[in-house]
Amino acid sequence: MKFTDGFWHARRGVAIHYAREVDRITAAEGELHAIAPTRVVRDRGDTLNTPVLTTSVSAPMENVIRVRHTHHRGAGEPFRFEVDEVEGAGRATVVDGAGTLTSGKLSARLAVGKSWELDFRAAGRTLTRSGGKSAAWVDVSPDAAVDHGATQLEREGRTSYVFDQLDLGVGELVYGLGERFGPVVKNGQTVDIWNEDGGTSSEQAYKNVPFYLTNAGYGVFVNDSGHVSYEVGSEAVERVQFSVPGETLEYFVIYGPDPKTILERYTALTGRPARVPAWSYGLWLSTSFTTDYDEETVASFVDGMAERDIPLSLFHFDCFWMREFTWCDFEWDERVFPDPDGMLARLHDRGLRVCVWINPYIAQQSPLFDEGMAAGYLVRNRDGSVWQWDRWQAGMALVDFTNPDATAWYQDKLRRLVRQGVDAFKTDFGERIPTDVQYFDGSDPERMHNYYTHLYNQAVHEVLASERGADDAVLFARSATAGGQQFPVHWGGDNTASYVSMAESLRGGLSLACSGFGYWSHDIGGFEMTPDAGVFKRWVAFGLFSSHSRLHGSGSYRVPWMFGEDESDPTGAVAVTRKFARLKNRLAPYLVATGEEAHRRGTPMMRPMLLEFPDDLTVAHLDRQYMLGADLLVAPVFSAEGHVDVYLPAGEWAGLLTGERVHGGGWVREQHDFDSLPVYLRPGAVVPLSRHEDRPDADHLDGLTLLVHAGPEPDWSRTVEVAGPDGTAVPFTVAREDGVLVARSTQDSSWSVQVVGGETVAATGGRAEVSA
Template identity: 65%
Template sequence: MKFTDGFWQLRPGVTALYGQEAYDIQRTDATADGPGLIVTAPTSVITRRGDTLNRPVLTVTLSSPLNGVIRVRIAHHEGRPWHGGFALPGAVEGGAAAASVTETGGELTTGRLTARIAPGAPWSLSFEVDGQRVTGSGSRAQGYVRLAADAATDHGIVGNARADSGVPDERAFVHEQLDLGVGELIYGLGERFGPLVKNGQSVEIWNADGGTSSEQAYKSVPLHVSSRGYGVLVNDPGHVSYEIGSEAVERVQFSVPGEVLEYFVLAGPTPKDVLERYTALTGRPPVVPAWSYGLWLSTSFTTDYDEATVTGFIDEMARRELPVSVFHFDCFWMREFQWCDFEWDPRVFPDPDGMLARLHERDLRVCVWINPYIAQRSALFAEAAASGFLVTRPDGSIWQWDLWQAGMGLVDFTNPDATAWYQGKLRALIDQGVDCFKTDFGERIPTDVVWADGADPSRMHNLYAQLYNAAVHEVLVEARGEGDAVLFARSATAGGQTMPVHWGGDSTSTFPSMAETLRGGLSLAMSGFAYWSHDIGGFEGTPDAAVFKRWTAFGLLGSHSRFHGSQSYRVPWMFDEEAVEVTRIFTHLKMRLMPYLYAAGIEATRTGVPLMRPMVLEFPGDPAMGYLDRQYMLGSDILVAPVFSADGEVEFYLPPGPWTHLLSGEVVEGGAWRRERHGFDTLPIYVRPGAVIPWGARSDRPDYDYLDGLELRVFPGGSGIADVTITAPDGRSQRFEVDRSAVTG
């Protein structure tokens, strides 16, 4: 949100008070994190006693919840209620007892990170990583802003305006501006489909159902990661507005409505270090089951289907040697106008128990679509309404609308009884044979409502996704165990990485949408999400054969892979026979890579580093990597450059060293841009110099014994001994020492 009119002036109707000096700096042991500093920042320089009268102040508190993490809290009126931040499992009281606090000079050090407040005027708060200043808050950076009733800003409508779920009107804001250095690049802020580098963008952290071709996002995360070796998490689940070099071009501004702004600075020095600290604070991703890495085949959305359709798809996939791990039933497994009543439509699925048993006999897992809405026609609506399980309006009536499902209500997951009721419906499906759930929606959450626990509606808008997915994930963990629970979720915010997997939402069936989908996944990866998927071929419309085949290769070179669409099926033989061959090549390749991918997933549980990585995450010291968003690293050692054209021409950058094409075995020298032309059965997929890639023995399924028949493929460009640990799905591990020095190109 923009408050200023150029460098010198404020916009009409905007008044602002800025912290002008550090008037006094005091040590305190009273923060939630242990020892810290409290700074009084008057909004005018105090030159005599009389200046302290009729003068607002900002109170700035610094503390450390975790090694290498500093919490900054800026408050105007502390007595006004603050709706609170995110659940932070890593921020335990006293967890940063090693933090060093120096009152004189205003210094707080935790691990590699130091905050320094210069006494007196002008206001100056700087942050250092390993002794080097990386950013800071200077003149007119910390501000308390009020808008007149008729103030005009560039705020506009944020969110789904037609769905009564836009940002509420606010009149008071607190903002911070952190310095943006020369050449510094900013990443993250959730799954955003524009350029990977966020410099020059205005970004609103407010979940919305806007598709992949808009500025809206299903997964908004107020975390940005800097190329200068630090990250910043704004600890506010509500609306956070960013101006990233777009208002004050030498600063990153973030603002929140209300009287309090709280943020965390996370030390690097590398982006991986930032994500490791961030996920230590907000929660690590868990191990997901090996079977979930296999191909997910869907009915698609509005297509006609029944058990015969499903069986026909599965038979034909098997006949053509196209391994499928999960079959997904989308919305119309339930009867129209009744979503969600959690009942199979008896007209097309008269024997759901028998059908699920037959699918399990074919060694398939079953996923079904759900959402958090209860349609008025569903028998569950009256049941939920009578029990007080649906969100209400301020007058006590049930909140309803007709978008999506006629007269639908919204389950109130702040009510423990409502959550237990909803979970009971899911348990019945699990008992029937359902293995996992696609948790769709969760973004169009209204703000003109009352929540059972009294939560601030603006806080609940983004946080609803967390409560919804947590309710479902908890049931799966209870039924399947920690290592066998997996969602297929669309909405999320900070902390959502603890309940994988997430997919990219509603793309169109075109090459540009394929590219924007990739950008969304890379942006989400830089926001702490380890696993990610998307609709292969695009969701809206029907892709032509070229788009489908190129997207198939891309989609099978990620952590999770799903064929899904809207009005048409996504089985490959409906495009052409070459699409069948492309699917066979890349499903078999992914199955062979399972020891490698599964190891990367285990790494993510320890470090938070995602499987699919922007180039800058893996090569932070190479300036050529900064803007690359048409290629990525799959794990630490495989580079993938999807082809976004029918003619197969693709341009990408290889870092220095001898890189080996995984499919052809050709060795090429990196350190330069390359232009290649590929048929549909191949794409640029290069192995890092000196890498050791564990190669599995099976190509028919993802959940096999990786140690049985394992090959360790050693690639040119390395030296010395490489330690490689392979873990099978049953938990058995074996460590290998591999001599790389004898391998040449």
């Protein structure tokens, strides 16, 4: 949100009261407290008729510093995200009028004097600072020449905002702010943190997260669940500005110094991604959205995949498993599914899991509408009536998840489905949340707009965790905000069946990865329209090298034989789907270990190149390739012709599909047919491969192969862990010893070592040797 007219002036109707100086600083109980008048105080008369910002600086955990600016404290504290805190994480001192708050290697400094300057320092340098004309309280008149942003609220009378600006250094780049489909580098953009159902081809986003990280060693999290507006090197090109409506602003500066560590500390603050089950990494197949289907259709799809030797992990029933106009009533449409119990059992007998579509909206035709209205379980208008509209479902209302009884009521409907045989839920929607309403617990509706989806996905995840076990709970969620990473998996929303949309989907996933989310998926083939065979096949290869993989569309099915079926053609849709689905199942031990890293450290499975190569300047803007875990570089093909440019950082890389060794440190132009794409092992990679191509949740230790691309160092070694059937991690170490690669493990079942493009040697007595 822009308040200024160039550098010198405020916009019409806008009064900006900047913190001009620090009048006094005190230290108490590990916090700094400062008073900042909004004019320079030359004599006592200047203290009159002057707004003042009160600033507190504290540390919720090591290497994280909280800043809170308050204008009028009587307005009360806005609703904030829940964060974990460690007592005694900061030490505050005031010496000769200068206050310093130190937490780990990070410090913040304020000094009494005729200027405002809040410096953040680590490793002997200034990371960023809030300097002159940075922190401010803003008074905005009703006719001001400003755009109040994505909230589209009708504001009565004058409106106040609080903002701060943090400096951007030369060459400093900004990433994150949720799943955004434009350039992965956010410099020059205006970003509104406001969840919308806008598709993947607009500036709107389903997953808005008020957190960004930079390539300068730190991240910033604005702790406000409402509308946070960012000007990222846009309004003030030397700074990032973030503003919130109201009387107070709270943000955290998080030190790294590297991007992975920034994410580790951010997710320690807001919550780590839950662990997901191994079966979820396999291929998911959907009925698609508005297609006609019944149990016979479902069976034909499942049979068709089996007949073509394409492994499936899960079958998903989209909206019309329920009767039209009744979404959601959580009842199977008996006209097309007369025996849901038997059908679910038959699908389970075939080794499949089952997912069903839900949302948090209750249509007026649903029997649950009257039930929820009578019990007070639905969000209400300000006059006490139930809020309704006709968009999406006729007369739909919203479940009020701020009401514990309403949440339990909703969860009970889902528990019945889980006990019937449903294994997962696609938690669709959650973005179209009104602001002219009232909630059971009195929550501010503007700040509940983004947070509503958090409560929704949390409620559903709790059901699966309690009914199936914490390690077997998985969602397929569309909307989220800060902290939503705790309830995976998330997918990218409504894209279109084109190469351009395929690329924008990837940009959204990489942006979300920089926002603390560990897992991500997308609709293979595109949701809107029907893809041609080329788009479908290219997207299949990309989708099956994503953390999670689902075939889904809108008005047409996404089974591969709909896009041509010639068993003699290895580049046909069926053959391509078979190849990559089976390869992904072989990669399951590697994916499970990578997912464990997301769960324990907050490191995403699909990683922007920046996360693995933070010192390589070339990777800073790359958004058409990524690392899948630490060891695999993936570059999807975004053209029918198969041309693709890949950047390989320094070192010798090896093709996963070809075994070819390529020297990095520059760009490589490649040509790929539909059954291929650039996938490279980085130098020093050890990738565990399962022998089981038919499922991702087999015993990975049984017949395991360690695919090795050793580093060049004479004393190179690497240890990887592979989860056994009981979840216990078994370590395998590969090391170069006297020019020979020696692999060791305590594992006594059959396993082997393979050098990329070379020989495979079986282990004997927990040991294998292979030529380096």
